[in-house]
Amino acid sequence: MPITTCIFDAYGTLFDVAAAARIAAAEPGRAAFAAHWPRIAQNWRLKQLQYTWLRAITNQHTDFWQVTQDGLDWSLEAEGLNADADLRERLLQLYWELEAYAEVPAMLRALKSAGLNTAILSNGSPDMLDGAVKSAGLGDLLDHVLSVEDVGIFKPASVVYDMVGNCFGCAREEVLFVSSNGWDAAGAASYGFTTAWVNRASEPVDRLPAKPDQILTDLTGIPALAGA
Structure with missing residues (x-):
């Protein structure tokens, strides 16, 4: 057929799901993030997916925007950058413009x-x-x-x-x-x-x-x- x-x-x-982190890393004043962005991008995507699977098998659905934020928060904390609220806001903004x-x-x-x-x-x-x-x-x-x-x-x-x-x-x-x-x-x-x-x-x-x-x-x- x-x-x-x-x-x-x-x-x-x-x-390109890595585009948000890559673009942010190239912006002025983001030197601390630039040193970590490949690992943050990788972990962000991995956690995002893991949370969809876990929510599916536990029947605890939420929308993808929530798991996207949750995955980013985990990834920033893992690299010690979770206190940078401006960085978090910028990354989430860029995710809407991949x-x-x-x-x-x-x-x-x-x-x-x-x-x-x-x-x-x-x-x-x-x-x-x-x-x-x-x-x-x-x-x-x-x-x-x-x-x-x-x-x-x-x-x-x-x-x-x-x-x-x-x-x-x-x-x-x-x-x-x-x-x-x-x-x-x-x-x-x-x-x-x-x-x-x-x-x-x-x-x-x-x-x-x-x-x-x-x-x-x-x-x-x-x-x-x-x-x-």
Whole structure:
């Protein structure tokens, strides 16, 4: 069955989650932060994800903005920078304006030119996703932006992946699901989507029951995979 619908995770897949910390580190007066920013960015992302999983399995859902703040607070405290309220505010502000990876606009244009459906399916809250999409100028290249807030649980719960078929009326076999998170690609593969894992950091494949169908280093190959 041909691919009709291309679904993308947002954070780390279309949007560079390290951009907020990298930009802040380059600003005047941030020398203390600049010495720590790579580790803070890494821990911020890790804690953000860990909190989504823990909240999902304990049935204590909150929106992604809360876990984003919680993850940042843990990461700043781990580096002894939690007393810098101005830094915290700046990092959170920048998270609403994350940069898209350089290849994203052209990749999405190629999919749309081929007549394929395109959408985001993300743990992000609707307002966060709206801010990121507008900041990156991707609104005209996406048919829908789907948030887990509509179902009240984070990925990889199967009810989240159900949102794609409910939205587009397509079979699972018609969907190419793209994520930079190995666990998300595995979850989507187990669900029945064709999956592409964007493994920018050359990490090992996660030891999970399902594996991604394709492993890429960036998003430039997605139109070819989708048959565009």
